Amino acid sequence: MSKKFSLAGYFPILDWGRRYQRVNLVDDSIAAVIVAIMLVPQSLAYALVAGLPAEMGLYASIFGLTVYAVFGTSTSLSVAPVAVLSLMTAAALGSLALPSSADYIAAALTLSFLSGVFLLLLGLLRLGFMANFISHPVVSAFITASAIIIGLSQLKHLLGIETAGTNVVELLTSLSASIGDTNFLTLGLGLGSIGIIVWCRTGLKKLLVGLGLEPRLVSAIARSGPVLVVIIVATLAYQFRLDQQGVQLLGVVPKGLPGLALPKLSLDLVNSLLGSAALLAIIGFVESISVGQTLAARRRERIDLDQELVGLGAANIATSFGGGFPVAGGFSRSVVNFEAGASTPAAGFITAVMLLVVALFLTPVLFWLPKVCLAAIILVAIYPLVDFSVLGKSWNYSKADFIAVFLTLALTLIIGVETGIATGVAASILIHLYKTSQPHVAVVGRVAGTEHFRNIDRHKVETFDNLLSVRIDESLYFANTRYLEELIFGLVADKPALEHVILMCTAVNQIDLSALETLEKINETLAELNIKLHLSEVKGPIMDRLAGTEFFRSITGNNYLSHNQAVEDLKGSD
């Protein structure tokens, strides 16, 4: 997969831009409208999840979408604030105990910048493969746990009370202390909003489909629930001065965009945010490419993982200059973009332009928007993310996977997002090592009258007292060499007539240096016991590598292409 340097490799826009046609513009514009309808309220809401002023969601979307359109390789990915990263931002900044909200905002910009630089570096160093070290079930569990925490954190807006915390324990404690202060008007508005959004997606959609409307128009209208709710509830708040009845309003949202500025990079701040930024970058990348890859495959397109790192990195750096916070390719939003027919990354750019129009002209209207309205939008948006099926699925399929999934879910909920995901990733790696550290090994014998060898414990096969055939069903590497050694010596210990041990290597895909040294040691030790060590059916690439080694020169036995040949050569007279 080596590739030559090309400018278009780093700027995919040079490639698709050249081929851009009127039909693309039509498709992209339609998709952009539908995504913008969804994104405007969502971006405001996710800013609140991150503990930031609502307008930062607009800025993050505008810069994220625009810059990704230049560098990204996915035609569908919609790069803007997402639920999980917003929560991780809140957790990272919350742990800093910053003195003022201005410091908090500055730290958000720094976090976005660091995370962008990290992504960009990984991309330029072509280290996109690192994302593969994170197991998908672990990410599923993490997203479920994060969605639950976000949901709990939004209950304060829904109930019109004050709560605090970034894990379930803190949130429930804080919730139980203040639930008595519930403002029922606020709660009513929230439940009503949820009802309208859900109805638009289900009842209204069915109705419109029944009326025979054009599918993309139906989709646009069905997705407009949040915007509808924003308009209705803000109008109610303005008309009836609901703020005087205890309904919290969004308040002043500044018009226009802030000036571009380099984020604050004090050594202290950078040091304390570095770990969080790396975690954020990885999770954002994994979420983005998961959806990006799926959508690309559905059109027989491909995305370039390393260039995606560059694209997401550039988007986050731009966001940090433009007054936003960390962004990534959101799952549901990208699917909507894809299904609405986005044909190039330009769709994202057009969406950005629409959000710019909102930021320039429509922010005064937002003053009257009750916060509960945004909480309702978030609750509906994150509800599908809560999916416990991975628990049952992993329990049924593999207890080892279950442990990693359960740890991720439990620790994210109880302790917090960073501990949860870090433990989950470490656990899945250690569990994999553990599984391969005790490989399936079979002592095999020959099925009489054939050249086939099968496990002596499962089949009736012929064996010979002077030789032992061992088939190893795993690559040999440091984590299982000791097991192999112990196993061979254990098998040899109670067989005084033994003259030959043959390792059958059909399923050995790799032999690392630890394993090579262990084979040397096994060879030497068996030699002292007057037992010869042989290999059979070693794969081509491994044979190439073994050929030049000291082990290959000193092995007491032979290397057989066929295991049957080995047995024929070596079997005793009985």
Next chain:
Amino acid sequence: MSKKFSLAGYFPILDWGRRYQRVNLVDDSIAAVIVAIMLVPQSLAYALVAGLPAEMGLYASIFGLTVYAVFGTSTSLSVAPVAVLSLMTAAALGSLALPSSADYIAAALTLSFLSGVFLLLLGLLRLGFMANFISHPVVSAFITASAIIIGLSQLKHLLGIETAGTNVVELLTSLSASIGDTNFLTLGLGLGSIGIIVWCRTGLKKLLVGLGLEPRLVSAIARSGPVLVVIIVATLAYQFRLDQQGVQLLGVVPKGLPGLALPKLSLDLVNSLLGSAALLAIIGFVESISVGQTLAARRRERIDLDQELVGLGAANIATSFGGGFPVAGGFSRSVVNFEAGASTPAAGFITAVMLLVVALFLTPVLFWLPKVCLAAIILVAIYPLVDFSVLGKSWNYSKADFIAVFLTLALTLIIGVETGIATGVAASILIHLYKTSQPHVAVVGRVAGTEHFRNIDRHKVETFDNLLSVRIDESLYFANTRYLEELIFGLVADKPALEHVILMCTAVNQIDLSALETLEKINETLAELNIKLHLSEVKGPIMDRLAGTEFFRSITGNNYLSHNQAVEDLKGSD
């Protein structure tokens, strides 16, 4: 490898003790004498390496050997202070900046205790396999680097100057600053001592063998160089009052043993030593079982890894109560014990009794022992540990292994032991994941006229436009699922006539939940493109697991026992 509980399982002494005979006592006693001759000066010397009073080496040996004899399963392992752990102790305690030498000693006891508890817990939880996650070449590189640091740290005693530091940079800086103060009498005594020890092992040994002496007697005399040097140099120091000429003496070594006491366990101290203790425990365990396993195999014996953890844990806890510091089964000492004919763990106990005699009666003599003498003993003892061959070997065999080895060596030397070993272990794990994350995958075709399938890039084979046969030479798990997905979609993208994809699973030893989900996704996506997904030659254990899954119910194609059958069934008319 499940085992029933038995008291003798946890107290192996109940097993071998019952069968103990006069011949064992003779063999064990002879081995014990030879080991004691070697261990007395070595244990004093390693205490100095750890920055502790010399007598603590005796205490550590006495308690370590005795308790290991009760709990250990190896007949040869000699559990007492070892070079690498002594250095790690110095590094761990050095980083604490303790106010007084009493605090330093107290912290050493705590370190030994924590490391013992850690080992014991791992043993009781049967987690001995964790040692397997440390690659052997990484340990080799670590031991080489540690030996260099120890050697450099002993130069101060050899030259009679003052230096400080626990890495090469610090030591060389400090050395170059004070090398002008070299005491040439001290240097002369040191070089003379080294000469005598080396001559005993080589020239004298050859001489005695030539005289036809009994081999075990020769071995005992050849190993007595350090004791000889101690006697000669101490006598010289006493006779000529060498301390008045600037030769540093060991000084007062208390007689007898200190009282048993619980080590200091303040929360602060425990917190700051916990990480170091875990690292020490793991390294001590790996070193012990490496030599223990090799020696056991040479006699067709076996050691029990989990019980070894219990034995080493108990030895370290006992050591911490008895005024010592961390112990493990040393490589060269255990080999000497083995070759001298130790037949049961009782040999270690007898060695301990001899050391007790030294501690009770001979310590006054040690007052006159110049420190340079111990430095000479250490330098000779650690010289064989310095072995750069692993660099060349790994460079030739596998660049991936080389990276881990080089990182371990370089970081241990430049930064320190803890950073070095931790980075090495992490690097070897990540490198393994990386290697398996991009598995060897071959598009295969049929060798005409046979049922064999080979890589289409390497062989002239028949293929069919409507089907694609892909052989995957690796277990499928989270680290390579994305690669698999990208690969399949990439292969499919430019083949419009394709109707079937067959995954040939001969070398797939495991499929984890991530891989299962990816296969589901591949199946779904291919279905949208009207391509069916088939499996062939799936191994029994994997098939058992797949059978109950949603994937298996929803797969669009079939599961073939033979790849050839699959191709025969599915091939198009051309």
